[in-house]
Amino acid sequence: MSAITTLLPDAAATRALGLLLGEALFPGDVLALVGPLGSGKTTLVQGLAEALDLPAGVPVQSPTFTVCNEYPTRVPLLHVDLYRLGDISEAEDIGLVDRLCDGDGIGVVEWAGRLPELIPPNALWIRLEHEEGQRRVTVAEGDGGELRWLQERSPPGGARPWMISNAAMPWEPRSSD
Numbered sequence: 001m002s003a004i005t006t007l008l009p010d011a012a013a014t015r016a017l018g019l020l021l022g023e024a025l026f027p028g029d030v031l032a033l034v035g036p037l038g039s040g041k042t043t044l045v046q047g048l049a050e051a052l053d054l055p056a057g058v059p060v061q062s063p064t065f066t067v068c069n070e071y072p073t074r075v076p077l078l079h080v081d082l083y084r085l086g087d088i089s090e091a092e093d094i095g096l097v098d099r100l101c102d103g104d105g106i107g108v109v110e111w112a113g114r115l116p117e118l119i120p121p122n123a124l125w126i127r128l129e130h131e132e133g134q135r136r137v138t139v140a141e142g143d144g145g146e147l148r149w150l151q152e153r154s155p156p157g158g159a160r161p162w163m164i165s166n167a168a169m170p171w172e173p174r175s176s177d
């Protein structure tokens, strides 16, 4: 199984990666985001929402307290933040398990490593890490796909080329998660 990685030099590059992913995703797809505080997860979701034609003026923010936002995008975009959610039964109680997997929209989950059992097996996992003021992003498909479609697209403006990552897979927990 392979993961690919690149360095995102600034917030615009993180947003542009979200834009690129948003143009490639289909209803039913889920993105699982992993990475410490301030690593750029919401910035990536902002690009994703832009690709899905979010109406001007609608804010995209971490739904830390509400757990889940749904945006009025071309394809419904469900933005989930698991930072404060206890366990899978809480996710079931608020209908999150069904909503994330109903196939009508695109789901994106911040702090996905906190509740990996919520994430469908074919999700795209994305880890963001701080690296000298920039961010390293590592992407892998949960079901072992080779991500050729993503490697064929140059990383966003000013980012370095994709490299095959030898590091741990994005879903493997770290102490910062």
Ligand SMILES: Nc1ncnc2c1ncn2[C@@H]1O[C@H](COP(=O)(O)OP(=O)(O)OP(=O)(O)O)[C@@H](O)[C@H]1O
Pocket: 008, 009, 010, 011, 012, 013, 014, 035, 036, 037, 038, 039, 040, 041, 042, 043, 044, 062, 110, 133, 134, 135
């Ligand atoms: N590639 C990058 N290089 C430098 N700064 C970046 C990059 N990507 C995003 N940022 C900046 O990092 C800060 C935190 O971004 P963001 O809020 O998206 O992080 P987050 O992972 O969602 O945080 P939280 O865990 O609190 O929800 C913002 O100021 C954003 O502009």
Ligand SMILES: [Mg+2]
Pocket: 041, 042, 043, 061, 062, 110
């Ligand atoms: Mg956030």
